[in-house]
Amino acid sequence: MFKKIKNFINAILKDNNGRHQQNNLHLKELEWANTYHDSIRGKNALQNLPLNIGRWAGNYTFFYILNRILNDYKPKSIIEFGLGESSKFISVFIENYSKESQHLIIEENALWRDAFNSNFTLFENSKIEVCDLITKQVKGFDVNGYNEIEKFTASKFDLYVVDGPFGSPNYSRHDILKFAENLSEKDDFIIILDDYHRLGEKQTGDDLEALFKVKNMKVNKEVYIGVKSLIVFATDKYKYATSL
Template identity: 35%
Template sequence: MSFIIDKLRKIFPPSIHSFNLEMDRVLRAIEEERQSIVSLSQKIDDQNHLISNELKNISLQTSQIKKQTSEAVWAHIFHDTIVESTWLKDKTFSPGRWAVGYPYLYVMYRILNEVHPKRILELGLGQSTKMIAQYATSFDDVKHVVVENDKSWIDFMLKSFQLSERSSIVQLDLEMATYKEDKAIRVYKNFKEQFVHSKFDFILIDGPIGSDMQQYSRIDILNILPGCIGEDFVIMMDDCERTAENQTTLEIERCLKRYSIPYKRGRYVGQKEFVLILSKNLEFITSM
């Protein structure tokens, strides 16, 4: 600014009044230019914000399309895999939304068909139950237990398929529990008392409902680990695209590490995601 004033003094030395008038004009011009720059900067910021939001929308849509495409591919893989199954008689399933997805059904079928687990614990009655119940019916050395809280849902599901004596449903009410710093986690009431003395080689976790949980979800299994698993085991946790379920899988891993139990972790992605935590000798399941 001093440079401008000095220059103006050289131009208008005779008249201080003229100099002051010219100074006012120049200062107004400078202020107008500043306002113009501020306005332009705001327009650029607004435009960048719009572009940023549009890019986020495009990224979200691309992610959804990718998941839907992946789910469709898994559907084909699943149907091709079960087409000649000798024990899966009813091959009609309705995956998605609250139910498990096609990658879950595919991996579950492969485990049942090739690993042949004998003691199965399933948390949450649904599409997976339709498959496991048929598996249990076909092999007399299998015991299958399903935990479900909703009596009306149990009655509805049992209208569409029958369980053999090798499958049973344990109806447990829900309550809110505390785990670490999380003070409100939905769990099955008396779950620990029901299963603390049981052992399983295949545990499937798709309940209770956990979409509204914040830090942890479906922590029931933590109350009976590691005593509930044998030397060979598979734990499947559905809905691991959500933070709370994913955090619970990390707690399962911490428990296994604390007791020096070797394990492997795997993840499958379709419309939803699920995590596998299993004994090291079954590592092939993570890449099927």
């Protein structure tokens, strides 16, 4: 009987701790939301842009960090994995505040591309390339990846926004490693890896960090936490992207 009572109390305490953690994350998200809205103040094109923030799209943590990086550094070449709300944001930012920048979007689904295009028109510096979703093997695990992504891996970008393809339980969105393998200590870049609260993205982040170490590359990192988390990797040229 004593053991049953003890287990019951422990279960209640565990549940309360879980609720406390969730409440804390939601409070952080509210703070990020306010910070995000302050960060776009005075940028009418962004303030007037209808965005569906959260759920499958990036959360306020993500959009604040994205806005600050775009605003502070105005990266000239951007590759984004996954077409969606952030694609709108980047395209509108480039058109209004960074016209020399180029924006390549890799999307896994032609039907979603067509549906997106029927509701929103990207500006001319933003281009969509469809690479169908396929299953790849990473360290013995089935992982979602982009078909023929190798067509783009020889190119180097200032900003990598990794929010696609559809997540995997292990080594999620591991195609970013194919791009990182072509980088060296002479390159400057920022990588945003979204959904870092999940195991699969953490494993991919660990592999990125290990790769940079093998290549003797000094790369700064920071995890930003809201309801969902993201990690930013940045070389010294962009190191303040890890202290936003």
